[in-house]
Amino acid sequence: MSRIGKLPINIPAKVEVKVAGQMITVKGPKGELTQELKNGVTVKVDGSVINVERASDAKQHRALHGLYRSLINNMVTGVSQGFTTQQELVGVGYKASNQGQLLDLVLGYSHHFIFELPAEVKVTTKQEKGQNPTIILESADKQLLGAVSAKIRSLRTPEPYKGKGVKFTGEVLRRKAGKSAAKK
Numbered sequence: 001m002s003r004i005g006k007l008p009i010n011i012p013a014k015v016e017v018k019v020a021g022q023m024i025t026v027k028g029p030k031g032e033l034t035q036e037l038k039n040g041v042t043v044k045v046d047g048s049v050i051n052v053e054r055a056s057d058a059k060q061h062r063a064l065h066g067l068y069r070s071l072i073n074n075m076v077t078g079v080s081q082g083f084t085t086q087q088e089l090v091g092v093g094y095k096a097s098n099q100g101q102l103l104d105l106v107l108g109y110s111h112h113f114i115f116e117l118p119a120e121v122k123v124t125t126k127q128e129k130g131q132n133p134t135i136i137l138e139s140a141d142k143q144l145l146g147a148v149s150a151k152i153r154s155l156r157t158p159e160p161y162k163g164k165g166v167k168f169t170g171e172v173l174r175r176k177a178g179k180s181a182a183k184k
Contacts, residue, residue: 005065009050009073012080017050019043024072028079031120031140035075041068050076078140085149088132091156091164096125096133103135107156107166115155121148134169 011017015028022037037043040061044051050072054065077083089096095106103123105113117123120141126134135152139145149168158165160176167173 003066005052005054005062005069007069009052009069009076011045011048011050011076015076015080017045017076019045024075026072026075026079028076028140030079030082033075033079033141035068035071037068038064040064043068043072074142078142082138082140083142083145085137085145086169087135087137087149087152087166088169089135089166090132090158094133094156094164095127096135097127098123098125103152105152105155108164109156113155115152117148118144120144135166 012028015026018025018027022039023034024037024043025032025034040055040058041064042053042055044053052065052069052072054061089105089107091108093106093108095104097104101117101119101121101123103113103115103117103125105115107113117137120139121144122138124136124138126136137145137149139148153166153168156165158167158171158173160174161178163173163175
């Protein structure tokens with residue numbers, strides 16, 4: 001049996017879970033999320049606990065068992081607490097600003113990047129003296145938040161020599177020695 005799939009999911013206060021056929025809907029103070037389940041996986045709500053069960057021990061059903069349990073757990077956590085990512089812009093002249101859902105990035109190219117964020121993602125930018133510009137993204141949907149964060153990072157991935165680029169706060173980059181290290 002799947003170690004992840006068999007774990008029960010506790011439903012916090014102020015969170016509602018509805019199962020209608022193959023659709024599960026989770027509603028809470030941070031928003032509402034829905035997920036469609038594939039055949040072979042069933043969800044049962046018993047009071048304040050959600051259990052995910054599979055139809056058989058077939059390889060496909062075993063794989064989906066843990067997957068859907070993790071997705072539902074992320075939905076419950078997202079609508080109750082929410083998810084946050086922080087990204088730093090490391091480099092001279094790199095800037096970030098936002099107006100509503102439009103994120104304006106200056107990343108050392110000859111043009112600005114104007115990035116329109118989905119309505120489910122809330123963005124704030126910080127620019128403090130002596131600190132790198134920071135982008136803070138918040139959302140109830142962990143998958144969407146990860147996709148948006150990855151897209152922003154892909155605009156200027158950190159390079160290994162000076163570390164310039166868009167990186168996650170706390171991310172440790174593997175650095176390389178420059179040309180001078182080879183001349184010994």
